[in-house]
Amino acid sequence: MTTDSLILPIALPLLGALLATALPRIAPLLGVLTAALTAMSGLWLTGLVWVSGDLSIVLGGWGLPLGIGLSADGLSAALLAMSSLVGLGISVYALGYFSGSERGLHFWPLWLLLWTALNGVFLAADLFNLYVMLELLGLSAAALGALTGSRDAVSANLRYLLVGLLGSITYLLGVALIYTAYGTLDIGLLSERVEPSALVSTSLVLMTAGLALKAALFPLHFWLPPAHANAPAPVSAALSALVVKAAFYLILRLWTDLFATITDAGAAFILGALGAGAILWGSWRALRAERLKLLAAYSTVAQIGYLFLFFPLLQALPPGPARDDLFAACVLMAVTHGFAKAGFFLAAGLVQKKAGHDRIDELGGAAQSMPATTFSIALAGSALIGLPPSGSFIAKWVLMQSALETGQWWWLIVIALGTLLAAAYIFRVLSRAFGQEPTPQCFITDARAEIPALLLALASVALLGLAAGPIWSLLGFEGVQI
Amino acid sequence: MIAQFLYGGAGILLFALGLWSLLVHAPLLRKLIALNIMGAGVFHVFIAIAHRGDALPPDPVPHALVLTGIVVAVSATALALALNSRLEQGENEPEPASSPSPGPRIHMQPALSTEPSSKGATHP
Numbered sequence: 001m002t003t004d005s006l007i008l009p010i011a012l013p014l015l016g017a018l019l020a021t022a023l024p025r026i027a028p029l030l031g032v033l034t035a036a037l038t039a040m041s042g043l044w045l046t047g048l049v050w051v052s053g054d055l056s057i058v059l060g061g062w063g064l065p066l067g068i069g070l071s072a073d074g075l076s077a078a079l080l081a082m083s084s085l086v087g088l089g090i091s092v093y094a095l096g097y098f099s100g101s102e103r104g105l106h107f108w109p110l111w112l113l114l115w116t117a118l119n120g121v122f123l124a125a126d127l128f129n130l131y132v133m134l135e136l137l138g139l140s141a142a143a144l145g146a147l148t149g150s151r152d153a154v155s156a157n158l159r160y161l162l163v164g165l166l167g168s169i170t171y172l173l174g175v176a177l178i179y180t181a182y183g184t185l186d187i188g189l190l191s192e193r194v195e196p197s198a199l200v201s202t203s204l205v206l207m208t209a210g211l212a213l214k215a216a217l218f219p220l221h222f223w224l225p226p227a228h229a230n231a232p233a234p235v236s237a238a239l240s241a242l243v244v245k246a247a248f249y250l251i252l253r254l255w256t257d258l259f260a261t262i263t264d265a266g267a268a269f270i271l272g273a274l275g276a277g278a279i280l281w282g283s284w285r286a287l288r289a290e291r292l293k294l295l296a297a298y299s300t301v302a303q304i305g306y307l308f309l310f311f312p313l314l315q316a317l318p319p320g321p322a323r324d325d326l327f328a329a330c331v332l333m334a335v336t337h338g339f340a341k342a343g344f345f346l347a348a349g350l351v352q353k354k355a356g357h358d359r360i361d362e363l364g365g366a367a368q369s370m371p372a373t374t375f376s377i378a379l380a381g382s383a384l385i386g387l388p389p390s391g392s393f394i395a396k397w398v399l400m401q402s403a404l405e406t407g408q409w410w411w412l413i414v415i416a417l418g419t420l421l422a423a424a425y426i427f428r429v430l431s432r433a434f435g436q437e438p439t440p441q442c443f444i445t446d447a448r449a450e451i452p453a454l455l456l457a458l459a460s461v462a463l464l465g466l467a468a469g470p471i472w473s474l475l476g477f478e479g480v481q482i
Numbered sequence: 483m484i485a486q487f488l489y490g491g492a493g494i495l496l497f498a499l500g501l502w503s504l505l506v507h508a509p510l511l512r513k514l515i516a517l518n519i520m521g522a523g524v525f526h527v528f529i530a531i532a533h534r535g536d537a538l539p540p541d542p543v544p545h546a547l548v549l550t551g552i553v554v555a556v557s558a559t560a561l562a563l564a565l566n567s568r569l570e571q572g573e574n575e576p577e578p579a580s581s582p583s584p585g586p587r588i589h590m591q592p593a594l595s596t597e598p599s600s601k602g603a604t605h606p
Contacts, residue, residue, distance in 0.1 A: 128547055135554045139561055146565055151572050158565045162513055165558050166504060169520050172551065173497060176527045179544065 002048055003057040006070045008041035009080060009119040017112035024105045028095055031108035035091030038115060042084030049077035056125060056188075069125035069186060076122045078331050079249055082338045083118050086241050093346050094234040097353075103147055103232070110147070114140040114238060121246040126185040127175045130250060131168060134214065138164030141243050145231040156226035163213060163223045167247075170210030177203040187258055196262045204259045208251055208271075215247035217271075217308060218278030221301045225285070228297040233349020236293060240300045241342035245334055248307055255311060256327065268315035271308045276414040278305025283421030287428065292348045292358040295425055296341065299384055302418060303337045306392075309399060309411055316406040329398035336391030340383035347376040366433040374433045381426035386419055486533045493526025510566050514559055521555045 016034025020027040049055060049072050056071035072080070094111070098104030117140060120133035142161035146154045175185065181199045182190055194200055216224040228240050255263050255271075282302030289295040310330040317323040350373045351366055352358040367374040383390035396415060403411040500520030504513050525548045532544040 128550075132550060132554065135558065139558060142565070143561060146568070149568065151569065154565055154568050154572070158510070158562060158569065161558070161562055161565065162504075162510075162517065165517050165562075166501075166520075169497075169517065169524060172521075173524045173527065176524055176531065176544075179528075180531045183541075185543075 002052065003055050005041065005045050005048060006055055006057050006072060006123060007059070009038060009045060009084075010070075010116055010123060012038045012041055013112040013115040013119070017109045017116065020108040020112060027105050027108040028098070031112060032091055032095050034112055035088055035115075038112075038119075039084040039088035042080045042087075042119065045072060046077040046081040046084070048072075049074060068129055070123045071125040071188070072123055075249070075253065075331060078335060079245065080119060080122050082245070082335045083115070083122065083242055086237075086338050086342045087115050087118075089342060089346070090234045090237050093237075093349075097232070097234055097349065107144070107147060107232075107234070110140050110144045111234075111238065114144060114243070118242055118246055122249060125187055127178065127187065127190075128185045131172050131175060134168050134171065134246065134250075135165075137243060137246055138168060138214070141239055142227075144235045145227050145239060147232055147235060148230070150230065152226065153230040156223075156230050160223050160227040163220075167210040167213035170213070171207050172210075174203040174206035174210065177206065187253070191258045191260070194259060194261055200259070200262055204254065204262065207254060211247045211251045211254075212274070215244050215251065216301055216304055217274050218281055218301060218305060219274070221278065221282070221304075224301060225294055225297040228300065229291065229294040233293075233345055233352065236296070236349070237342040237345035240297065240345055241338040244300065244304060245338060248304065248334060252307075252330070256314060263315060265312065265315050268312040272312035272411065275305040275308025275311070276411065278302060278308065279414055279418035280305075280421070283418050283425065287421055287425040289425075290359055290361065292351060292360055292363070292429065293345065295360065295429065296344050296348055299344075299422070299425065300337075300341055302422065303333075303341070303384065306396070306399075306415075306418070307334055307337075309414070312408060313399070313402045313406055313411070316408065317402060322402065322405065325398050326402045329395040329402075332391045333395035333399075336383055336395065340380040340390070340392070343376050344380040344384070347373045347380065351377075360429055360432055363429070363432040364435045367430075374430070377433070378426075378430055381430065385422040385426055486530050489533075490527050490530035493523045493530060496520070496523030496526060498523075510562070514562055518555060518559060521551065525551055 013034055016030055016038070020030045020034075023030065045055075054071065054073045056069060058067040058069045060067060062068070091111070094104070094107060098107055114137060117133045117137035121130060121137060124130045124133055138161065142157045142164065145157035145160060177199055178190065179185060181197065181203070182193050184190060184193075213220045224244070228236050231239060255268075279302050282298050282300070282305060286295045286298035286302060289298055307330060310326060310333075313326055314323065314330070317326060348358060350370065351363065354370060354373075355363070355366070383392050386392040386396045396419070400412055400415055403409060403415075497520050500516045500518075500523060503516035504520070507513060507516065528544040528548045528551075532540040532542075534541055
């Protein structure tokens with residue numbers, strides 16, 4: 001009986017989507033009702049995994065090579081809990097956002113379908129069903145993103161659709177190769193059988209490349225900012241917080257579970273290096289963005305980058321408590337970003353609705369007129385930066401600790417730079433929001449006087465905080481343990 | 483055995499040709515056809531691996547996968563064509579008659595909107 005609840009997080013939103021299509025007049029009511037039920041079933045399943053461990057079921061009583069299997073372990077359960085809570089929040093928000101609008105009628109079926117596919121990705125137990133769920137996710141996401149019907153939105157999402165298709169076809173070719181080698185698609189069976197060979201390596205490369213395209217890993221992120229920034233706020237939140245996580249989840253699953261025996265340090269380093277590129281480039285573009293939603297979209301590119309920094313470290317650490325900590329930190333980072341980015345996009349949507357635009361430079365007075373919304377942006381922003389006590393602070397802490405332990409210190413530079421840039425782009429929004437007047441454009445007004453002050457202040461934070469060790473040795477003490 | 487290799491090799495070749503065409507050509511229709519050719523290449527590979535020697539019947543699982551894949555490909559093509567026809571409709575009208583939300587109309591700065599795409603063109 002308990003294993004039967006694996007079906008609910010997929011079946012409930014699917015049923016809701018069909019009903020919302022058939023009865024468009026009560027679609028919002030059906031949508032919110034379904035969202036509540038789906039979220040409850042997702043949390044229930046998470047609770048079950050918490051209490052009784054991994055669950056799996058083969059649907060319809062068909063044996064494994066032929067039947068469709070579903071399974072949930074800790075990783076799927078954590079992401080399922082995220083999709084449940086964030087999905088519920090988005091649904092409640094959408095009820096108000098789309099009220100009285102015809103667009104809402106199209107929103108609900110597509111959104112519930114997207115949720116179905118998302119939960120399907122987290123729970124599917126074989127590679128081909130993952131492909132089907134990924135395609136369903138891509139199709140519903142592109143359709144949702146184009147919901148406003150504006151030229152920018154439609155062309156950005158048409159591009160998103162094509163990129164998504166390219167990603168999933170590449171993934172499918174990888175699936176075909178792995179089926180050639182082992183004659184099964186079940187992840188559990190495959191992870192026992194996989195042995196190093198050229199065919200399996202090719203398959204891993206193809207699957208990872210296809211999924212990296214879908215996860216918007218730098219430099220394959222080009223489609224994300226326009227698609228996410230031009231969608232309606234609830235859709236942007238779903239795309240940025242949840243949909244890219246599905247592809248990331250699958251890469252993590254492939255690398256740490258299915259292909260754990262054939263991944264090597266070089267390949268993991270490439271993923272880490274691309275992640276580093278994503279952090280620096282995404283944060284820089286977020287800092288330069290003129291619109292709040294574009295800033296949030298580029299920030300997603302950067303945050304996805306952090307998730308890929310975990311791969312070279314996971315590869316380097318031997319199995320044991322340190323590696324478990326790191327793996328947990330990686331999941332924590334993904335889940336925290338899901339919540340923070342959804343909150344950020346929803347708040348940005350409110351600002352956009354109230355002010356009629358989302359140009360950052362003209363947000364003056366937002367804190368006075370919408371204190372709670374501004375506070376949400378600040379709170380979500382602190383998680384994006386990684387300030388304590390947010391989840392991403394702990395995740396980044398463990399990440400940096402592992403980088404030191406494995407001797408891969410170069411990632412520390414990337415993390416430090418990325419965090420500084422994130423602080424800069426978040427505080428840029430907040431400083432505008434708290435000002436009554438449009439603030440001056442120029443950062444430095446009197447270079448001779450300001451730059452020394454700036455450098456001194458910077459040294460007090462960056463030099464003395466992060467590199468305090470020499471002071472201990474100067475005084476003849478033992479170095480501090482970080 | 484040779485036939486199987488020929489079939490599978492042709493599939494990989496189709497995949498590569500489609501990928502090249504997808505990346506090189508700008509018009510949407512060519513991109514869509516290229517994606518479908520890539521899909522056909524993958525299906526070729528699946529059909530080739532279903533062959534289990536002359537004595538045994540072919541493996542039914544890859545066949546089922548190809549059928550599902552075809553359904554997915556058709557739906558994706560249809561959605562892309564629908565989005566494209568929406569774009570072309572917008573070109574004929576002076577102003578797309580839709581406001582993104584019931585709230586005030588949002589004006590996007592031209593510098594930040596996506597690049598001005600020519601007729602249905604996308605540039606991955």
